[in-house]
Amino acid sequence: MTGSLVPARSRLIAHIDMNAFFASVEQTLHPEWKNEPIVVCVFSGRSPSAGVVSSATYDARLLGVRAGMPIVQAQSLCPQAHFLPVQHEKYAEISEQIFTRLYALANVVEMASIDEAYADVSTKSRSLDDAAQKLRLFQLEIKKDFGLGCSIGLSCNKLVAKIASDFQKPNGFTLVVRENIQSFLDPLPVSKLMGVGPQTESVLREMNIHSIADLRVQSLSDLIKRFGQARGQWLFASSRGIDESPLQPEREQKQHSRMWTLVHDASSWEEIVHVVRTHADDLWNETAGKGNFFTQIGVSGITSQQGTFSKSKSFTVPLVVSEQFVGEIESLFQLFFENPLLRWRRIGIRVSGFASPPKQKRLGDF
DNA sequence: GACGGGTTCCATG
DNA sequence: CTCAACAATGGAACCCGTCC
Missing domain, CATH: 1.10.150.20 (5' to 3' exonuclease, C-terminal subdomain)
Structure with a gap:
């Protein structure tokens, strides 16, 4: 019998943070650069070096290279580095393989992002020491099997576990027991x-x-x-x-969007109509085209002065015709050019309000 | 007031 | 004389109109 006077056993939550994930994956893909700095970049396409840094190995970080920094700046700080384009698909695949292994230690796993996960190790470990030992082993195995380092924080909730994993990097392991939380924070x-x-x-x-x-x-x-x-x-x-927030093992996607940088700033609809249609078609194929219909659409943009603007629209029933979707997106974008003085640098499309497919029969059924 | 729609801002990586 | 992503996502504040 479980008596209500017995307090619930406190949780044991681990946060696993892959170190310099994208850059480290690239390093494993290029073993000949094992001891050389690598900078993973998002190239915007405006010019050969336009874009920003996404991830950098620790030796590049020591020279001041940071995520979000313009590539040209990183090049001047660390000219000897290899500058590679992001390969999101590859990183996602490896991330999946790594974090799936957590189920050996945890009954609930939340992938918080492509390079971070929480694991509730409460039920699958006999004690705190047991949990810590298993997590250290996990860390060693990831290094051995994937050649990738990670830092781990272990505490009794997500908040502290996350801060703990950041406390010692790279390859750190930080345990913060309940009594030490306050002095740690x-x-x-x-x-x-x-x-x-x-x-x-x-x-x-x-x-x-x-x-x-x-x-x-x-x-x-x-x-x-x-x-x-x-x-x-x-x-x-x-x-x-x-x-007290619980782990969320299966977070369903609430929106899907795409934003891109224009090769040239645009101040008229004609300059972007073609690329907008292409991206709108792509977005449709990634969502409604696969049966994920939606009721909300939106567009957004950033001007050459970094000003932001967005417009959105809701529908009472999900959109089922791609031409209608593209048309609606186009009319939202027209609003961007009411002020002819604004020059648009980046623009994007978003769909949300996912619904189950409408029950109507398809045209092909007739 | 509640609720829904829309926009902007903030945060993370 | 110069840069600033996104194969991005999500939460929340705030404003406004409508309905009860």
């Missing part, structure tokens, strides 16, 4: 909390809040006043290492 900068980005950090800085300890002494009402109900409560709990 307190000295860290607030930016270590997932969800605190540059904007939130600067607002907190104005409030003279730098460390998680600084955040923890704030009252709940002050935080809600400053950040709103949801974020205020979240910041309050996070500063205490409180996070």
Whole structure:
């Protein structure tokens, strides 16, 4: 019998973070460059070196190369590096192989992104030590079998496990038991909390809040006043290492989009009509074309001045005709050119509100 | 008020 | 004289109109 007086056993949650994932995968694909810096890039196509860095090996990082940095800048910091284009499909395949192995240690696994996963190892380990030992073994096996390093954090919730995996990199293993959570978090900068980005950090800085300890002494009402109900409560709990959020093993995709950089900035519809139709067709084939019908569509764009703009539209019934979809996308894009002075640099298409296929008979049934 | 639609902003990698 | 992705996704604030 389970008595209600017995507290639920606390969870054991691991966060596994692949180190310099894309660049490391490329290194395994090019063994001849084993000890040479590699920078994985998203080339925009505007000019041979236009685009940004997606991932870089640690030796390139030591020279200052960072994700999001213009490729030309990375080239000047680390001219000896190999600059390779991203191969998303390959990384996804390897990611899948690696994280599938977690099921040997965990009953629930959440792939948080292509290079990160959470694993609930509570039920498949006899003790904390047992869990830690199995995870270290996992880390060694990934290195042996894939030639890839990862850092692991182990604690009792996702929030702390994630910060722990980041604590020692690369190839780190950080265990934070319940009693140590507060002393572990307190000295860290607030930016270590997932969800605190540059904007939130600067607002907190104005409030003279730098460390998680600084955040923890704030009252709940002050935080809600400053950040709103949801974020205020979240910041309050996070500063205490409180996070009851469950792992989400099968997150279904809620939207599908595509954004691309125009080879030349555009200020008229005629300049983009062709490429828009191509991408709209592709997006249709990836969604509705495979039976995933949707009721919402949207377009977005970024101007040469980095200004953003978006337009969207909802339908009461899913779109079933690709020509109608493309037509609707086109009319949304027309709105971009009402101001002829704006020059569009990047544009994108989004579909969402996925629904089950409509019950009507197909034309071919008649 | 609740709810839905739409837009923008922020965050992550 | 110059750069800034996306084979991107998701959450939330906020504004506004409608309905009850």
